[in-house]
Amino acid sequence: MRLAAIFIPRNSLPYIFGEDHEGQTINLGGEYFYDISESKDIISIDSRYANPNFIENFWGEDIVLISALVGKNGTGKTSVLRAINQELDNKHIDAIYLYERDELKIINETTKIIESDIPFEIPEIFKRNIQKQYYSPNLDFDLRDAFSSISLISYFKDTLDDYYLDSIIRNILLLNKPIVDSLKEVYPSFPTYNNYVISAKRHKKSFFRGIYLESNFGNPNRGDVLVNYLDGDILSMESKDSPSSYSKEQVIEFFKRNKSLLQSESYSALFNKIWDLEEYKCENDRDFVHNSDDFIKNIEVTLLSYVILGAVFPQTPLGGKYDFDLILEAKDFEGRLNRLLELYLVNEYEILYSKIKDTFKSVSSKNKMGILEVIENDTWSKSAGFEVEPIRKRMTHDVGMFYEIITFYDQVKLLIRDEKLLLQGGNLIFNLKNQSVDIIQKFISQYKKLIESFDNIPAQISILEFRPDRMLSTGEKSLIDLFASLNSYIDENKHRKHQCLENYLLLFDEPELGYHPDWKKKFIQAITKALPILFSELEPHVFDEKSKKTIKSSLKAPRIQIIFTTHDPLTLSDIPNANITYLDKESNGFTRIFDKDLQPKNSFGANISELFADSFFLGDGLLGDFAKEKITDTILWLNCKKHELEIKDLKKGDAEISKKLIKLKTEELLILKEKIKIDNQFYHEKIINMIDEPVLKTKLIEMYSEIFEEDKSNLENELKYLAEKLGYVITPKSDGK
Numbered sequence: 255m256r257l258a259a260i261f262i263p264r265n266s267l268p269y270i271f272g273e274d275h276e277g278q279t280i281n282l283g284g285e286y287f288y289d290i291s292e293s294k295d296i297i298s299i300d301s302r303y304a305n306p307n308f309i310e311n312f313w314g315e316d317i318v319l320i321s322a323l324v325g326k327n328g329t330g331k332t333s334v335l336r337a338i339n340q341e342l343d344n345k346h347i348d349a350i351y352l353y354e355r356d357e358l359k360i361i362n363e364t365t366k367i368i369e370s371d372i373p374f375e376i377p378e379i380f381k382r383n384i385q386k387q388y389y390s391p392n393l394d395f396d397l398r399d400a401f402s403s404i405s406l407i408s409y410f411k412d413t414l415d416d417y418y419l420d421s422i423i424r425n426i427l428l429l430n431k432p433i434v435d436s437l438k439e440v441y442p443s444f445p446t447y448n449n450y451v452i453s454a455k456r457h458k459k460s461f462f463r464g465i466y467l468e469s470n471f472g473n474p475n476r477g478d479v480l481v482n483y484l485d486g487d488i489l490s491m492e493s494k495d496s497p498s499s500y501s502k503e504q505v506i507e508f509f510k511r512n513k514s515l516l517q518s519e520s521y522s523a524l525f526n527k528i529w530d531l532e533e534y535k536c537e538n539d540r541d542f543v544h545n546s547d548d549f550i551k552n553i554e555v556t557l558l559s560y561v562i563l564g565a566v567f568p569q570t571p572l573g574g575k576y577d578f579d580l581i582l583e584a585k586d587f588e589g590r591l592n593r594l595l596e597l598y599l600v601n602e603y604e605i606l607y608s609k610i611k612d613t614f615k616s617v618s619s620k621n622k623m624g625i626l627e628v629i630e631n632d633t634w635s636k637s638a639g640f641e642v643e644p645i646r647k648r649m650t651h652d653v654g655m656f657y658e659i660i661t662f663y664d665q666v667k668l669l670i671r672d673e674k675l676l677l678q679g680g681n682l683i684f685n686l687k688n689q690s691v692d693i694i695q696k697f698i699s700q701y702k703k704l705i706e707s708f709d710n711i712p713a714q715i716s717i718l719e720f721r722p723d724r725m726l727s728t729g730e731k732s733l734i735d736l737f738a739s740l741n742s743y744i745d746e747n748k749h750r751k752h753q754c755l756e757n758y759l760l761l762f763d764e765p766e767l768g769y770h771p772d773w774k775k776k777f778i779q780a781i782t783k784a785l786p787i788l789f790s791e792l793e794p795h796v797f798d799e800k801s802k803k804t805i806k807s808s809l810k811a812p813r814i815q816i817i818f819t820t821h822d823p824l825t826l827s828d829i830p831n832a833n834i835t836y837l838d839k840e841s842n843g844f845t846r847i848f849d850k851d852l853q854p855k856n857s858f859g860a861n862i863s864e865l866f867a868d869s870f871f872l873g874d875g876l877l878g879d880f881a882k883e884k885i886t887d888t889i890l891w892l893n894c895k896k897h898e899l900e901i902k903d904l905k906k907g908d909a910e911i912s913k914k915l916i917k918l919k920t921e922e923l924l925i926l927k928e929k930i931k932i933d934n935q936f937y938h939e940k941i942i943n944m945i946d947e948p949v950l951k952t953k954l955i956e957m958y959s960e961i962f963e964e965d966k967s968n969l970e971n972e973l974k975y976l977a978e979k980l981g982y983v984i985t986p987k988s989d990g991k
Contacts, residue, residue, distance in 0.1 A: 255318065255353050255354070255355040255359070255756075255757060255813060256282075256284050256285075256318040256319045256353065256354050256813075256815055257282060257284075257319070257351055257352070257353055257759060257815055258281070258282055258283075258284025258285065258286060258288065258319075258352050258353065258354045259279060259280060259281050259282060259284065259287070259288040259290070259351075259352040260279070260280045260282070260338055260349055260350070260351055260352070261277055261278070261279050261280075261290045261292075261297065261349060261350035261352070262277060262278040262279075262280070262334075262337065262347065262349055263277050263292060263297070263347075263348070263349065263350070263364055263366070264276060264277045264292055266337070266347040266348070266349070267330070267333060267334070267337060267347065269330075269333070270329075270330035270333050270334070270844065270845050271330075271844055271845055271846070272842065272844035275844070276292075277290065277291070277292040277297070278847055279847075280323075280334075280835050280847065281832075281835070282319060282321040282817065282833060282835070283305060283308070283319060283321050283830060283832040283833030283834075284305065284308065284319060284354050285304065285305060285308045285310075285354050286302040286303060286304055286305060286354065287302065287303055287304075287305055287832075288301070288302045288352055289301045289302070290350070292366070295366055295367060296366055296367050296368075296369050297350055297362075297364065297366045297367070297368055297369070298368075298369045298370060299352070299358075299368070299369070299370035299372055299374070300370075301372075302372055305832050307830055307831075307832050308832070313782055314782055314786060315786070316785075316786040316789065316790075316811050316812070316813060316814055317781075317782055317785065317786060317813075317814045317815070317816070318813050318814065318815050319815045319816070319833070320778065320781075320782075320815075320816045320817075320818075320829065320833065321816070321817045321818075321829075321833045321834070321835070322817070322818055322819070322820060322825070322826060322829050322833060322834045322835070323335065323817065323818070323819045323820075323834075323835050323837060324819075324820060324821060324826065324834055324835065324836050324837065325819075325821060325836065325837030325838060325845070326821055326838070326839065327821065328839065329837040329838060329839055329845045330837060330845045331763070331764075331819035331821075331837060332390075332763050332819065333345065334819075334837075335388065335761045335763050335817065335819055336388070336400060337349065338351075338386075338761070338817075339386055339388045339400055339402065339761055340386040340387075340388075340401065340402070342401035343388070343399060343400045343401055343402075344399040345399065345400075347363075348363035348364045348365075349363055349364070350362055350363070350364065350368070351363075353380075357373055357374065357375065358372055358373065358374040358375070359374065359375050359376070359377060359380055360374050360375070360376050361376070361380060361381050361384075362376055378799075379797055379799045382797040383755050383756050383757060383796050383797060384755060384756075384757045384758075384759060385753065385755045385757065385758050385759070386758075386759045386761065387402050387403060387404045387743065387758065387759075387760055387761065388400045388402035388404070388405055388761040388763065389402065389404045389405050389406075389736065389739065389740075389760065389761065389762045389763065389765060390405045390406065390407070390763040390764070391406055391732050391735060391736065391763075391764070391765060391767050391768070392406070392407070392763075392767070393406055393407050393410055393417075394407060395407070403743050403746075403747075404739045404740055404742075404743045404760075405739075406735060406739060409421070409424070409739075415705065415714075415715075415716065416702065416705075418720075419698050419701070419702055419720070421735070421738070422450065422694075422698060422720055423694070423695055423698060424735075424738040424739065424741070424742045425734055425738050426450070426686060426691055426694060427691060427738070427741060427742065427745060428734065428737055428738040428741045428742075429446055429447075429686055429734075430686060430691050431741065432787075433737070433741070433784055433787050433788055434446060436783050436784050436787055437737065437780060437783070437784050439783065440776050440779045440780040440783055440784075441733070441773065441776060441780060444733070444734075445726050445727075445730035445731075445733065445734050447686070447722040447723050447724050448685060448686060448687060448723055449683050449684060449685050449686065449722070449723040450683070450684040450686070450694065450720055450721070450722055450723070451681050451682075451683060451720075451721050451722070451723060452675070452681060452682040452683075452684065452718055452719070452720055453546065453549070453552075453680055453681045453682075453718070453719050453721075454544060454546065454549060454552035454553050454556050454680065454717065454718060454719075455556065455716045455717055455718060455719050456542050456543070456544065456546060457542065457543045457556065457559070457716075458541055458542055458543070459525070459529065459541060459542065459543055460541070461713075462525055462543075462559050462560075462562075462563050463522065463525065465563055465712065465713050523578070524562055524578050524581070525559065525562055527578070527582055528555065528558055528559065528562065528581075528582070528590075529543060529555065529559075531582070533551055534551060534554070534555040543555055543556060543559055544556065545680075546679075546680040547679060547680050548680060549670075549677060549679075549680050549681060549682060550666070550667065550670075552680060553663065553666065553717070553718075554587040554663075556717055557587075557591075557659055557663070557717065558587070558590060558591070558594070560708060560711060560713070560715065560717070561591070561594050561656075561659070562594065563711055563713060564598070564652075564655075564708070564710060564711040565594065565597050565598055565601060570601065570602055570603065570640070570645055571640050572602070572603045572604060572605070572640055572642070572645060573600060573601040573602055573603065573604055574600050574601075574604030574607075575600070576596065576597045576600045576601070578597075580593050580596070581593040581594060581597065587663065588619070588660060588663075591619050591656060591659060591660060592616070592617055592618055592619055594656075595617055595618075595619055595652070595653070595656045596611075596617045598649075598652045598656075599617070599649060599652070602645050602648055602649050602652070603642070603645050603646070603649060606628070606629065606632050606646070606649070609628055609632070610625055610628050610629075613628055619656040619657060619659065619660040620657065620660055622653055622654065622656075622657040625653050626650060626653055629646050629649050629650055629653070630646075630650075632646060648710070651710060652710075654707060655707040655708060655710075658703050658704045658707040659704060659707070661700065661703075661704075662700050662701060662703070662704040665696075665697070665700055666682075666697075669682075669693070669697065670682070674689065674690075674693050675689075675693065675697070684697075698720075701717075701718060704717070705717070728768045729768045729769045729770050729773060731768075732766075732767060732768040732769060733769060733773060736762075736765055737784060737788070740785070740788055741788055744788055744789065744791050744792060745791075747792070748791050748792050748793070751795045751804040752795070752804050754792040754793055754794060754795050754812070755794060755795060755796070755812065756794045756795075756796055756807050756809055756812060756813060757812065757813050757815070758789065758812050758813070758814050758815070759815050759817070760785075760814060760815070760816045760817075761817055761818075762816060762817070762818035762819070763818070763819050764818075764819055764820055764821075765777070765818055766820065766822065766825055771824055774822055774824040774825050775824050775825070775827065775828075777825050777828075778825065778828035778829065779828065781816065785814055785816075786811065786814065789811060789812050789814055790810075790811045792811070792812055793806065793807075794806075794807035794809045794810075794811065794812045795807055835847060835848075836848040884941055885941065885945065885950070885954075887930060887931050887932060887938075887941075888938045888941045888942060888954065889954070889957075890926055890929050890930050891930050891932070891933065891938050892938070892954065892957045892958060892961065893926055894923060894926045894927055894930060894933075895961045895962075896957070896960070896961055897919050897922060897923040897926065898923065899961055900919055901916055901919050901920060901923065904916050904919070935962070938958075939958070942954045942955060942958060
């Protein structure tokens with residue numbers, strides 16, 4: 255079954271086709287072409303005629319049709335694609351879809367009646383057995399409204415870091431499948447790699463110090479001002495009764511406690527003491543937190559630095575003082591982490607911290623549930639006049655963060671101990687061929703939980719770096735993103751009956767964007783080979799009208815149809831002309847669809863240069879505008895010099911005969927000179943030498959040589975070289991002959 259034509263009803267896309275536009279028919283290159291018209295209450299399929307170039311199974315057994323929407327920028331290719339996307343897309347319109355099977359089947363989303371002399375059916379259940387998916391390689395926020403599982407923007411949840419981590423998993427899952435062998439048949443240089451290298455992010459110490467100095471307690475000058483204010487408040491309150499609802503002693507104690515906090519040792523000193531511990535000291539480059547030689551130690555000091563940074567901010571009126579030396583006296587990372595958890599809890603609510611300490615004797619990052627139980631059982635609603643509930647919520651969050659830190663840390667050590675991730679110097683190595691994908695999936699999943707737990711820290715959290723053992727170009731990333739996205743969709747949905755349907759309509763919006771020209775030429779070959787293999791993992795199902803259930807289909811694999819947009823002729827040399835819909839701008843700024851009889855004739859198997867030369871793609875030739883301007887100026891300059899030479903020769907002849915010609919040539923010369931931007935022989939000689947198009951270059955060399963015979967030796971050598979390259983033989987001119 256194939257979608258052969260789409261009818262866009264009147265005024266459905268006014269911003270593309272104009273206000274109150276006529277209905278638009280898009281014939282996709284099926285077995286027939288269709289003429290469709292529209293009246294007030296009726297949409298009529300007036301006629302159909304055979305597509306003379308249609309070949310059954312032309313694209314293979316499982317791909318029923320590939321069609322293209324082609325047009326210059328701004329013609330509305332994306333809008334048309336979105337208009338026929340699934341109904342959840344906020345740019346979807348109610349349209350008519352003509353499907354060819356044993357007989358014509360129609361999906362009518364409009365409220366109008368369908369009429370035709372051609373036999374057809376409008377089965378209600380038919381639409382439920384078609385799955386539409388829209389793909390765009392652009393991370394465009396507007397595309398979120400497309401609600402497509404395969405479009406790259408659908409993977410963007412919160413941050414670029416999160417998106418990148420998800421893309422690593424998608425890529426690895428794809429590269430571990432046999433599908434890559436098929437892709438390599440088409441793309442011998444298909445971007446693959448053997449290892450993912452994981453290292454601790456190298457932070458400069460100034461990164462943490464800078465954020466700290468912006469905090470309330472980080473700026474020493476601001477601290478001095480706060481101390482002065484507090485001294486004044488304390489003296490004032492000691493000399494007279496407090497107007498507050500709580501006692502004078504409570505208020506005085508509050509201010510004294512805050513003054514003590516301000517005068518205590520700064521967090522800047524704590525940063526330095528942690529970084530200067532013997533096991534963390536960065537001898538090679540003291541500007542950095544770690545030296546990248548020991549992965550575990552690098553992770554430890556980076557995590558501790560972020561935790562200290564977070565401790566700068568949550569101090570509250572109910573908090574107390576904590577001795578930093580207790581952190582430094584701890585014997586290992588877990589001990590230091592536990593002491594920092596104590597610091598967090600003391601900063602928030604000293605009395606409740608004391609209850610936790612009394613309950614467990616020592617505070618541990620791993621005792622998440624026990625600590626949370628003590629916090630939940632605290633009954634105070636106010637203490638010293640301050641609301642306690644927001645403080646308890648922050649304490650709960652902090653305990654969760656410390657638990658994620660130690661869980662991640664233990665997981666890393668376990669993976670290294672069991673050699674599930676190889677340790678090489680300051681890096682962890684995941685080998686795509688020899689190690690289970692589950693390992694890296696779980697690792698990244700736990701890492702994402704860790705990053706998310708730091709959401710209260712006012713900094714962009716980056717603890718690890720992930721990189722393949724070879725860097726990918728933009729085009730390589732774009733290529734792998736397409737197939738990785740499709741593979742991810744299939745992996746997620748292959749066990750969901752309602753998602754695994756008989757028919758898939760894939761809408762690709764400029765999928766080859768960023769590809770090298772050689773890859774663009776191979777794009778159609780790649781999708782015809784790879785997509786049937788990918789989609790063969792889905793077991794097709796249909797919705798059964800009688801049982802009202804989704805049941806297994808008789809098909810062995812889904813049938814795939816593709817409509818893609820492009821404005822690149824390179825891809826079109828693989829698409830029959832009947833399968834291409836050309837969109838062009840009219841003088842009023844709105845788009846028109848070319849009639850099949852009027853559209854450009856060359857596509858399938860056409861020479862690439864002929865496709866480029868078609869006025870639909872390049873209305874004024876193949877040269878870039880910048881080069882064209884430079885070369886045009888050189889041609890004008892050569893014509894000027896030729897006119898000067900002709901005038902000089904005319905003056906040597908009969909004055910009466912040549913007088914009128916001299917006058918005419920002189921007038922033409924003046925006009926030409928006004929147009930020339932640069933009048934410099936050496937400059938224009940360089941321009942001619944720079945031109946790489948052989949025919950144009952040869953002609954300009956000939957023009958130059960005729961004008962400047964005394965300066966033509968270098969250019970003649972170039973002309974001889976070009977002539978030989980083109981298969982010409984140049985015979986020297988003899989004087990007077």
